[in-house]
Amino acid sequence: IAGLNAVAQAAGKKYFGSATDNPELTDTAYVAILSDNTQFGQLTPGNSMKWYATEPEQGTFDFTGGQQIVSLAQQNKQLMRGHNCVWYNELPSWLTSGTFNATELTSIVSTHCGTIVGHWKDSWDIINEPFNDDGTWRSDVFYNTLGSDFVSVALNAASAADPSTKLYMNDYNIENPGVKATAMQNLVKSLKSAGVKIDGIGFESHFIVGEIPADIQQNMEAFVALGVEVSITELDIRMTLPSTDALLEQQKQDYQTVISACMAVEGCAGMTIWDYTDKYSWVPSTFSGQGAACPWDENLVKKPAYDGIAAAL
Numbered sequence: 001i002a003g004l005n006a007v008a009q010a011a012g013k014k015y016f017g018s019a020t021d022n023p024e025l026t027d028t029a030y031v032a033i034l035s036d037n038t039q040f041g042q043l044t045p046g047n048s049m050k051w052y053a054t055e056p057e058q059g060t061f062d063f064t065g066g067q068q069i070v071s072l073a074q075q076n077k078q079l080m081r082g083h084n085c086v087w088y089n090e091l092p093s094w095l096t097s098g099t100f101n102a103t104e105l106t107s108i109v110s111t112h113c114g115t116i117v118g119h120w121k122d123s124w125d126i127i128n129e130p131f132n133d134d135g136t137w138r139s140d141v142f143y144n145t146l147g148s149d150f151v152s153v154a155l156n157a158a159s160a161a162d163p164s165t166k167l168y169m170n171d172y173n174i175e176n177p178g179v180k181a182t183a184m185q186n187l188v189k190s191l192k193s194a195g196v197k198i199d200g201i202g203f204e205s206h207f208i209v210g211e212i213p214a215d216i217q218q219n220m221e222a223f224v225a226l227g228v229e230v231s232i233t234e235l236d237i238r239m240t241l242p243s244t245d246a247l248l249e250q251q252k253q254d255y256q257t258v259i260s261a262c263m264a265v266e267g268c269a270g271m272t273i274w275d276y277t278d279k280y281s282w283v284p285s286t287f288s289g290q291g292a293a294c295p296w297d298e299n300l301v302k303k304p305a306y307d308g309i310a311a312a313l
């Protein structure tokens, strides 16, 4: 049987991919599966392109961690999704504890996004998680200083640095219609009417077994109708531990449901899981008592979820 990426590409998608992270790359059994480009046609660095990692001191850029993953992807003939340029979280302390005025912060955002997008080209999550769940803007150093203008500052710098890179905005809880999805759609409309380049919207898709949003496909179509592509960027489907056969079976159906939505929408470019194995999932350390969210288990053995994905492709 062909791997997930091979089947996804044969069906017209750009890739089926996985997130990974630098500390995992010493695990040779893990890397062997990650490097199989019939399985994964795309990699996302889980952390090493974030602001704290790439610009730890103002104006001093460190590409080491990100480059390790880019080099692996190139070696494996895999695409790359850059992640991310502007996010409220995982910022260096010089940025969060500094008191920058609007002119200074505009230049800081512009330099940061221009530099990292100029360095690594492909697709990029330029704006990450800009909204609260009620659709209002998240209060962070960017919004509080620049208002919503930080979005166009970042996108314009990225597009100037590399016009061919696909520029994305990425968020969670926008997978179903609702106030947060509407806020993102309104932002797309206002950027487009202002002539700011925006190519795609990422549906993170950190879901819970048995609680998959009902209208992912319809919601993807609503975004595509605005003239952007969409991608599933961080898919995992967690459960309250311990896992049982019944939960694993439900998880299989849930993976199938989510992947089917992307497959049904021509404007859905590709799908990325937020690491392929439970061994390195972010879920247990973030959501207490939960885990087993990935299609491969902690021993790098495929779970029923894998067959759910394969069935949908």
Ligand code: XIL
Pocket: 046, 047, 128, 204, 234, 282
């Ligand atoms: C997570 C990483 O997986 C963790 O290792 C890190 O400690 C925190 O960030 N949304 C995002 C990702 O856009 O960057 C987050 O990644 C998961 C939620």
